Amino acid sequence: MKVRNLLVAVLLGTLGQALAADLILSNLGEDFGPASLFEASGMPLDEGDLIQIVIFPGLNSSEIEQLAEEGVESVMAASAPLGSTAVGVGATGNNGGFESVVQTPAGTEVAGLHLLIFNAPQAADADEFSLLRLPGVVPEDEVGGFEGFYTRHLGEASVVFGGESEGGFSTLPATVRSDFEYWIAHEMPEGTPAADLLETADPDFDGRSNLLEYGTGSSAAFADFSPILRLERRVTGIHVRYLRRMDDPTLRVFAESTSSLAGWQPLDANEEISADDVPRGFEWVEQLLSDGSGPVFARVKVERLEE
Numbered sequence: 001m002k003v004r005n006l007l008v009a010v011l012l013g014t015l016g017q018a019l020a021a022d023l024i025l026s027n028l029g030e031d032f033g034p035a036s037l038f039e040a041s042g043m044p045l046d047e048g049d050l051i052q053i054v055i056f057p058g059l060n061s062s063e064i065e066q067l068a069e070e071g072v073e074s075v076m077a078a079s080a081p082l083g084s085t086a087v088g089v090g091a092t093g094n095n096g097g098f099e100s101v102v103q104t105p106a107g108t109e110v111a112g113l114h115l116l117i118f119n120a121p122q123a124a125d126a127d128e129f130s131l132l133r134l135p136g137v138v139p140e141d142e143v144g145g146f147e148g149f150y151t152r153h154l155g156e157a158s159v160v161f162g163g164e165s166e167g168g169f170s171t172l173p174a175t176v177r178s179d180f181e182y183w184i185a186h187e188m189p190e191g192t193p194a195a196d197l198l199e200t201a202d203p204d205f206d207g208r209s210n211l212l213e214y215g216t217g218s219s220a221a222f223a224d225f226s227p228i229l230r231l232e233r234r235v236t237g238i239h240v241r242y243l244r245r246m247d248d249p250t251l252r253v254f255a256e257s258t259s260s261l262a263g264w265q266p267l268d269a270n271e272e273i274s275a276d277d278v279p280r281g282f283e284w285v286e287q288l289l290s291d292g293s294g295p296v297f298a299r300v301k302v303e304r305l306e307e
């Protein structure tokens with residue numbers, strides 16, 4: 001008898017571990033009002049566009065709003081996904097419609113549910129997104145043997161990032177901040193003295209000012225030893241090659257040369273641009289420096305344009 005009781009307890013325990021709350025999300029049905037999904041242009045999102053259900057562990061709503069303003073990369077870095085679904089799935093293939101069943105983690109109460117909606121089947125291919133907040137808490141699992149179901153309709157959501165109209169919700173182009181102040185605040189640890197955040201400061205003691213690191217793609221927080229400017233000898237002569245930030249219109253990143261270490265001149269001839277194998281917002285620049293017949297010096301300069 002005792003053995004049998006033990007077996008039942010073990011079995012129940014196993015069931016309890018395996019069960020999880022099922023979260024059912026949709027924008028189907030008329031009772032909840034209109035809640036279709038559109039692009040910024042007003043067209044329904046295509047079938048197959050990605051909808052990611054996420055939570056933001058440890059973040060409050062104003063911190064989440066700030067992340068959304070920074071762009072989709074910041075949102076994704078701070079969020080944890082719960083399954084994924086796509087526009088048209090479970091909605092008889094209708095563009096702009098979806099229905100999704102997602103299992104929440106076993107044995108945990110889930111609060112702060114959000115929907116990330118992209119205008120492409122993969123986040124990396126999307127140039128528009130919206131972030132919607134769902135009310136309520138998904139309860140803990142039913143440990144008595146029945147799975148918990150928690151149903152939410154898109155019409156109950158509120159916009160964190162994106163557009164909203166009578167017809168539903170829409171994605172918007174991502175707004176990625178690319179200014180120096182934003183960059184340096186994320187490069188340096190919290191509590192860094194203000195003097196170390198200046199454009200002219202060199203908090204990692206590698207001889208490169210923060211502005212130079214910002215413009216040429218190195219880190220303000222870690223000493224960099226790889227050269228900013230690489231020289232390459234080719235049949236046509238000696239070429240320079242360097243990384244240049246392109247997403248900040250207040251910045252000018254350019255190479256200069258001199259044959260006498262006096263009278264540096266901007267190197268503006270024969271510029272070749274390549275976007276291969278670069279961080280987002282950067283490009284490789286290659287320029288002919290000299291035919292190799294005499295001594296020549298080159299350097300990269302980063303300047304702030306007058307506003």
Ligand SMILES: [Ca+2]
Binds near residue numbers: 203
């Ligand atoms: Ca430095």
Ligand SMILES: [Ca+2]
Binds near residue numbers: 204223
């Ligand atoms: Ca550095």
